[in-house]
Amino acid sequence: MSTTEKSIVDKLGWLVLVLAVLFVVLIVRVGFIQSVEGEYYRKISVQRTIKTDTIFANRGNIYATGGNLLATTMSKYTVRLDMVTIENKVFEENINALSDSLSVLFKKPSSYYRNYLRTGKRRRNRYLFLARDLGYIDYARLKTFPILKLGQYRGGLITEQRNVRARPLGNLAVRTVGYSDYRGNVGVEGAYINYLKEHHGWRQKQRIAKGQWKPINDKNEKEPQDGSDVITTIDVNIQDVVHAALLEQLETFEADHGCAMVMETKTGEIRAIVNLGKYPNGNYFEKRNYAIYEAQEPGSTFKLASLLVGLEDKKVDTGDVVDTEKGVMKVYGRSIIDSHRGGYGKISLARAIEVSSNVGIAKMVMESYKSNPQQFVDGINKLGFGEKIGVPIKGEGQPFIPNPKYVKRGDPNSWNGLSLAWMAWGYGVKVTPLQLLTFYNAIANDGVMVKPRFIKELRNQGEVEKVFESEVLNDKIASEETINKLQEILKNVVIRGTGEKLYSPSFSMAGKTGTCQTEYWTGNTQYVSSFTGFFPAENPKYTCVVVVNKPNKHKGYYGATVAAPVFKAIAQKIYASSLQEKEVTLDLPKLASLESDYQEYQKENLDLKSKMPDVRGMALMDAVSVLENKGLLVDVQGGLEYVKKQSITKGVDIKRGQQVVLY
Numbered sequence: 001m002s003t004t005e006k007s008i009v010d011k012l013g014w015l016v017l018v019l020a021v022l023f024v025v026l027i028v029r030v031g032f033i034q035s036v037e038g039e040y041y042r043k044i045s046v047q048r049t050i051k052t053d054t055i056f057a058n059r060g061n062i063y064a065t066g067g068n069l070l071a072t073t074m075s076k077y078t079v080r081l082d083m084v085t086i087e088n089k090v091f092e093e094n095i096n097a098l099s100d101s102l103s104v105l106f107k108k109p110s111s112y113y114r115n116y117l118r119t120g121k122r123r124r125n126r127y128l129f130l131a132r133d134l135g136y137i138d139y140a141r142l143k144t145f146p147i148l149k150l151g152q153y154r155g156g157l158i159t160e161q162r163n164v165r166a167r168p169l170g171n172l173a174v175r176t177v178g179y180s181d182y183r184g185n186v187g188v189e190g191a192y193i194n195y196l197k198e199h200h201g202w203r204q205k206q207r208i209a210k211g212q213w214k215p216i217n218d219k220n221e222k223e224p225q226d227g228s229d230v231i232t233t234i235d236v237n238i239q240d241v242v243h244a245a246l247l248e249q250l251e252t253f254e255a256d257h258g259c260a261m262v263m264e265t266k267t268g269e270i271r272a273i274v275n276l277g278k279y280p281n282g283n284y285f286e287k288r289n290y291a292i293y294e295a296q297e298p299g300s301t302f303k304l305a306s307l308l309v310g311l312e313d314k315k316v317d318t319g320d321v322v323d324t325e326k327g328v329m330k331v332y333g334r335s336i337i338d339s340h341r342g343g344y345g346k347i348s349l350a351r352a353i354e355v356s357s358n359v360g361i362a363k364m365v366m367e368s369y370k371s372n373p374q375q376f377v378d379g380i381n382k383l384g385f386g387e388k389i390g391v392p393i394k395g396e397g398q399p400f401i402p403n404p405k406y407v408k409r410g411d412p413n414s415w416n417g418l419s420l421a422w423m424a425w426g427y428g429v430k431v432t433p434l435q436l437l438t439f440y441n442a443i444a445n446d447g448v449m450v451k452p453r454f455i456k457e458l459r460n461q462g463e464v465e466k467v468f469e470s471e472v473l474n475d476k477i478a479s480e481e482t483i484n485k486l487q488e489i490l491k492n493v494v495i496r497g498t499g500e501k502l503y504s505p506s507f508s509m510a511g512k513t514g515t516c517q518t519e520y521w522t523g524n525t526q527y528v529s530s531f532t533g534f535f536p537a538e539n540p541k542y543t544c545v546v547v548v549n550k551p552n553k554h555k556g557y558y559g560a561t562v563a564a565p566v567f568k569a570i571a572q573k574i575y576a577s578s579l580q581e582k583e584v585t586l587d588l589p590k591l592a593s594l595e596s597d598y599q600e601y602q603k604e605n606l607d608l609k610s611k612m613p614d615v616r617g618m619a620l621m622d623a624v625s626v627l628e629n630k631g632l633l634v635d636v637q638g639g640l641e642y643v644k645k646q647s648i649t650k651g652v653d654i655k656r657g658q659q660v661v662l663y
Helices: 003-049 088-106 110-122 136-142 148-155 187-191 236-253 299-312 349-354 358-369 373-382 419-424 433-444 480-496 564-587 589-606 620-629
Strands: 050-055 069-081 128-134 157-166 179-181 184-186 201-209 212-215 229-232 257-264 270-278 321-323 328-331 334-337 346-348 455-460 463-467 472-474 510-518 526-535 542-549 633-636 659-662
Touching: 069 136, 069 620, 088 110, 088 136, 088 148, 128 136, 136 620, 136 633, 148 157, 179 187, 184 187, 187 229, 236 257, 236 270, 236 542, 236 564, 257 433, 257 564, 299 349, 299 358, 299 373, 299 419, 299 433, 299 480, 299 510, 299 526, 321 349, 321 358, 328 358, 328 419, 334 358, 346 349, 349 358, 349 480, 358 373, 358 419, 373 419, 433 480, 433 510, 433 526, 433 542, 480 510, 480 526, 510 564, 526 564, 542 564, 620 633, 620 659
Parallel strands: 633 659
Antiparallel strands: 050 201, 069 128, 069 157, 179 184, 201 212, 229 455, 257 270, 257 542, 321 346, 328 334, 455 463, 510 526, 526 542
């Protein structure tokens, strides 16, 4: 064998040996990957080809008692553009038309958008911001614009959708409707979030091409479940009346803030609750829920409770005479003064309430309970003033009633020599407007104290899930005789007492004025003006409280001047609307069936999640909200007012994600 051949054989031998070693190494490596690292790589493979898609559900809606939508879930859209995807020819041919369309929609010059889009195209921006938080109608318009109508792969359209809570009626009862998010749990939404909360579904998808995925299974791995709907006791018509009346008076007297509530006497259902606070710019908005949380000295409206305790303990009678002297009473060196200069002389206790004599009521309590103040305090606490009512809405203020058992020097809450006389006319105690309303409602309700109620029922998929019945806190706060006497006194307050400016021969009202000094310790005394009462005076249907804090002292601050006119405006407008309804019903008997027809429409069209409702004739915004809550994708063709035609016939089975066109 020649040297050359031997060299070649040696080299081949080494090559074979090297290949054999490499083959062995490869086999070992493959075995190692399969046995040791296999699970890791299988996971990576799955992650790149399989994904879990969330199927979003909707949080439940919040409704007023008549079916008006107070809060719902709506989609908001953020739009961006992939400028690389758009072909140069398409871009140049359509940039002017697109800029003009964007200018009309967003109220900016066309030149702004031409420069903006050209800069994005030149820089090859693949994520160019165009708009944020678009509503569905604007988003639907945007998708019809030049270039954008070509979609994702030719028009570069990138859409991000998110669900947000919307209030179709704006700021109507916004603090009571509330929210549940990063800010906390507030109002009805916060209190009932466990019922309203949605549960998202999911399904697995497999990648079949770049950016394209298909479902692996025929069904979702987990079906989405919408939250339950909450039906509140709020009546939007009464709410609107109360809001307008309170706002007008706050603006007239330049007050810091105020609140007003209307409660249905027999049931305790809150028909309206308005809380308005003044912002630095002078406008008033629903700032805080003063009606529920703000515990403060009530002033003269508390005198009725003092008289009730005295009557029930048989210490006094309404005909007993009390000498108000010259309108000044000294208690341990401090003066209790009547607003009427010179006092009222000798008057009955009933008259003392009618004219709101501080001296008269303070004398009655001092003479009756000076030797046993605990009896008086116990009587007040039996009326519920010493405890929270326990409404589900968070933030209820803590009431305060001083107690002779608690004496501690230096503590402002300690019992002292002034406590008994001062609490008789509403000082040194603290109650919230809601707690005061509950007490007066019990007087109107013949002694039955019902718990204020904000919710009527819960519904899920259109079916009633839970009904909230009226809850009685105290079935008899006082004897029938006492209640009848107090009702008569409250009627006379309006007829011939401090509330006589409210009197109307055509419509009866009853109630009590209140005027309380506050911040007197600062040297700049402010006032809280209030009125609490019920209407009509006979067989009351509603009870109402109005509280106005810190009105401009130079314009007025007495409860009869500031708060009582709000009560009168509310009562008369509600009364007038009730008369109108009765007259229309008598003239047109068929209208009596409207409510049942409406309920039938709700059941037939809106409550059945799997059927297509009839939205023809509805306002477009309402129709879109209804259909999106059913999981449909809504496309709008034509104008932006009312629905004339729908692409899916009423009653047809529908599926989540299905598209419907509204014309």
